Amino acid sequence: MGETAARSLRADAERSVRAILEAAERVLAQEPGASMEQIAAAAGVARTTIHRRFANRQALIDALASSAARQLAQAIDDGRPDTAPPLVAMHRITANVLQVKSAWAFALGLPADPGSEAAALHQDIARSCTAVLKRAQDAGLIDQAADLDWVRRVYYALIGETLHGNAGGADPDTLAARIIDTLLHGAGPRA
Amino acid sequence: MGETAARSLRADAERSVRAILEAAERVLAQEPGASMEQIAAAAGVARTTIHRRFANRQALIDALASSAARQLAQAIDDGRPDTAPPLVAMHRITANVLQVKSAWAFALGLPADPGSEAAALHQDIARSCTAVLKRAQDAGLIDQAADLDWVRRVYYALIGETLHGNAGGADPDTLAARIIDTLLHGAGPRA
DNA sequence: ATTATCTGCATCAGCTATGTTGCATTTAGA
DNA sequence: TCTAAATGCAACATAGCTGATGCAGATAAT
Structure with missing residues (x-):
């Protein structure tokens, strides 16, 4: 069960953990090699506090990857991949995923090593995704x-490409529509 | 004129520079934070030799990015983007690019800072690419x-996606055909 | 109100990467 | 062959990051 051994932290401690994870995402997205010090500063926290909650840098990264993967899985579930009509599910899922991925780009771009919670989640996600596509087929x-x-x-x-060019400003539904249209029809002339 | 100030190195020195750049690509592709020591070892060279040719780590990275960008630009030019029929040009260019990008994945994935030679080359490339697409349109x-x-x-x-899944084994022409087919028609049913 | 927890701060030791220099040796080029 | 260039090796200084510890003050929970 990985690093989720957190046995009822105090409320303020839990707030700190969240602040650290969010700061790590923000800082590492811009500079993957950033130091713990920079992350701590961005989180408004002393560096030692990070070390209290996460044994080492890798543990922090792992926790970050897990947290983001859980949110992504949730975003997909919210789109009802098994019950909604295929096109509706694809659209909803895409819009949801765009938002989560834009907020956790670094964490979700991380190479999940086999055996980690994040890896398992990403496999689940791939399965859900393939299932929706099968229904569409x-x-x-x-x-x-x-x-x-x-x-x-x-x-x-x-x-991924949509997130690159877009500075986070455009409407997720518009972007999702373009993605699905391109996926199904490509760039060729319409019939 | 950047870092290409190399005024006629001796033949063996030039060989060393090439070995270093190739080793850097190989090593950094697997571990972006790898040390100069690791790169030197992979190049079969002493660490000090790297420092003689490249003032610091950043200079090495910049040279790597420039070198790779030049090869990519060449690969595109070889496809005759301005004269060959659009579909032929697209196919040839794609196959060429696949090979170069697979050999210099790390260097070409680097964020080229504005003003660098690499950045200029990538702009040229984007222009060529858009021109071919315009002709196809x-x-x-x-x-x-x-x-x-x-x-x-x-x-x-x-x-990019083609390069991810493929371990470098498949035939570039086959992969290029799938890319162009998907780009033009998407995944939808054929008429 | 009292207690257990959390946090900031200061400090320390250890490690690793970087970049430089000097010298002896090898090698390309004329 | 002779010279200038290139390399390896050893050594050194510097700098930055990491992880740990002790303590005093702040804060949540009962």
């Missing part, structure tokens, strides 16, 4: 001969 | 209403 939205694994990877890539 | 391969900047970014993303 059965509904005739995706070509029967298409390689769903490639389609899923293209979908991931479109999300 | 005029030829009716791409929808008239399409946003070419988005199309170009999607194209980049497809290349």
